[in-house]
Amino acid sequence: xxxxxxxxxxxxxxxxxxxxxxxxxxxxxxxxxxxxxxxxxxxxxxxxxxxxxxxxxxxxxxxxxxxxxxxxxxxxxxxxxxxxxxx
Amino acid sequence: xxxxxxxxxxxxxxxxxxxxxxxxxxxxxxxxxxxxxxxxxxxxxxxxxxxxxxxxxxxxxxxxxxxxxxxxxxxxxxxxxxxxxxxxxxxxxxxxxxxxxxxxxxxxxxxxxxxxxxxxxxxxxxxxxxxxxxxxxxxxxxxxxxxxxxxxxxxxxxxxxxxxxxxxxxxxxxxxxxxxxxxxxxxxxxxxxxxxxxxxxxxxxxxxxxxxxxxxxxxxxxxxxxxxxxxxxxxxxxxxxxxxxxxxxxxxxxxxxxxxxxxxxxxxxxxxxxxxxxxxxxxxxxxxxxxxxxxxxxxxxxxxxxxxxxxxxxxxxxxxxxxxxxxxxxxxxxxxxxxxxxxxxxxxxxxxxxxxxxxxxxxxxxxxxxxxxxxxxxxxxxxxx
Numbered sequence: 001x002x003x004x005x006x007x008x009x010x011x012x013x014x015x016x017x018x019x020x021x022x023x024x025x026x027x028x029x030x031x032x033x034x035x036x037x038x039x040x041x042x043x044x045x046x047x048x049x050x051x052x053x054x055x056x057x058x059x060x061x062x063x064x065x066x067x068x069x070x071x072x073x074x075x076x077x078x079x080x081x082x083x084x085x086x087x
Numbered sequence: 088x089x090x091x092x093x094x095x096x097x098x099x100x101x102x103x104x105x106x107x108x109x110x111x112x113x114x115x116x117x118x119x120x121x122x123x124x125x126x127x128x129x130x131x132x133x134x135x136x137x138x139x140x141x142x143x144x145x146x147x148x149x150x151x152x153x154x155x156x157x158x159x160x161x162x163x164x165x166x167x168x169x170x171x172x173x174x175x176x177x178x179x180x181x182x183x184x185x186x187x188x189x190x191x192x193x194x195x196x197x198x199x200x201x202x203x204x205x206x207x208x209x210x211x212x213x214x215x216x217x218x219x220x221x222x223x224x225x226x227x228x229x230x231x232x233x234x235x236x237x238x239x240x241x242x243x244x245x246x247x248x249x250x251x252x253x254x255x256x257x258x259x260x261x262x263x264x265x266x267x268x269x270x271x272x273x274x275x276x277x278x279x280x281x282x283x284x285x286x287x288x289x290x291x292x293x294x295x296x297x298x299x300x301x302x303x304x305x306x307x308x309x310x311x312x313x314x315x316x317x318x319x320x321x322x323x324x325x326x327x328x329x330x331x332x333x334x335x336x337x338x339x340x341x342x343x344x345x346x347x348x349x350x351x352x353x354x355x356x357x358x359x360x361x362x363x364x365x366x367x368x369x370x371x372x373x374x375x376x377x378x379x380x381x382x383x384x385x386x387x388x389x390x391x392x393x394x395x396x397x398x399x400x401x402x403x404x405x406x407x408x409x410x411x412x413x414x415x416x417x418x419x420x421x422x423x424x425x426x427x428x429x430x431x432x433x434x435x436x437x438x439x440x441x442x443x444x445x446x447x448x449x450x451x452x453x454x455x456x457x458x459x460x461x462x463x464x465x466x467x468x469x470x471x472x
Contacts, residue, residue, distance in 0.1 A: 012390055041366040
């Protein structure tokens with residue numbers, strides 16, 4: 001089975017827009033999914049500059065999917081969906 | 088050569104002001120450094136005023152006259168005499184040197200300086216000039232040529248006369264004692280910075296004094312002529328995207344320590360050079376994002392927030408152990424710093440809905456450079472790309 005990679009952006013825009021509130025995910029995800037999902041910070045996902053007019057930081061990437069205005073609930077939901085697809 | 092200047096001082100026991108004064112100035116365009124250590128008569132506020140006046144005036148004189156001999160002679164001939172004690176108001180040591188190793192040193196009343204090469208004391212030739220107005224004042228003039236890794240150490244008489252009259256050291260520490268302290272430390276750590284070395288000497292003097300109470304103001308100054316420590320900081324993506332590869336390579340091939348401040352910048356270098364970035368979330372402390380790692384790069388931080396914090400810390404002179412604190416250690420550990428500043432703006436940063444106001448990178452870097460040059464006497468070079 002393929003592991004799902006979750007990257008939380010800690011670039012300037014995301015950080016200012018509250019990506020540190022997502023820090024809880026670093027504990028939550030391994031607890032819930034073990035090694036099925038790995039979660040790592042990213043220096044910058046580069047999303048804000050490519051999408052500046054309607055920048056919706058903070059961004060999190062779950063697999064290939066980019067989640068804008070990310071919250072813990074939104075990220076967990078996306079992971080749940082991905083895990084379901086994988087199984 | 089780079090001239091690493093360090094000074095450490097301690098007040099006389101029970102005094103609330105320093106009676107010795109050290110001042111130095113580095114001239115960026117010709118690599119000249121002038122330094123003056125002055126010891127004011129007595130101690131406390133009075134001594135402090137006398138010493139600081141003598142040192143600042145001498146600095147201005149040497150700067151203006153371009154000849155240290157004339158400047159020092161003028162001061163020597165005009166320093167007043169204390170009515171009560173019948174001795175001059177202050178004594179001084181002055182050095183005017185450059186990065187080629189040419190140095191002119193003048194001493195009046197202070198203990199003779201140490202010139203150290205390969206852990207040996209060298210004895211320079213001296214010329215004595217006697218004051219025309221006060222025949223008891225003599226000025227010692229030295230004209231010397233320094234080599235790489237040479238050190239010059241000045242001190243006030245608080246050092247050489249420490250422990251004077253005690254059972255163990257009837258005549259005080261004297262020059263011999265100082266030499267012993269310095270050479271022992273240099274044997275242990277040959278490349279110690281001037282700052283660390285002077286702190287060590289003052290600490291030793293304090294330990295030698297009975298009850299660790301200093302009987303006089305104690306100052307030590309060191310000039311260390313060494314190979315400069317170079318470093319480079321790359322921050323911000325270049326204006327012209329087509330040049331990214333070129334800039335990334337030029338940064339990576341720099342001969343010295345390297346730091347990147349900026350997520351986009353780090354991504355750009357990783358992309359162009361096919362390197363991996365690892366972000367450390369454990370250092371995500373305080374109000375700043377954490378730091379990251381890349382092979383061959385010593386430090387990677389977030390960009391503008393970290394730089395703004397770095398500027399604040401440098402201004403205040405205190406730093407916390409966050410990403411900006413790490414960047415400050417990086418900067419202060421270097422003698423020559425090169426900044427590569429990409430000027431492309433990220434529009435998302437200037438969105439009025441952002442809860443924090445974000446400064447323009449160029450302005451922040453400009454201020455950091457000013458502080459590094461003026462307050463920390465670093466040699467800084469900035470290139471906007």
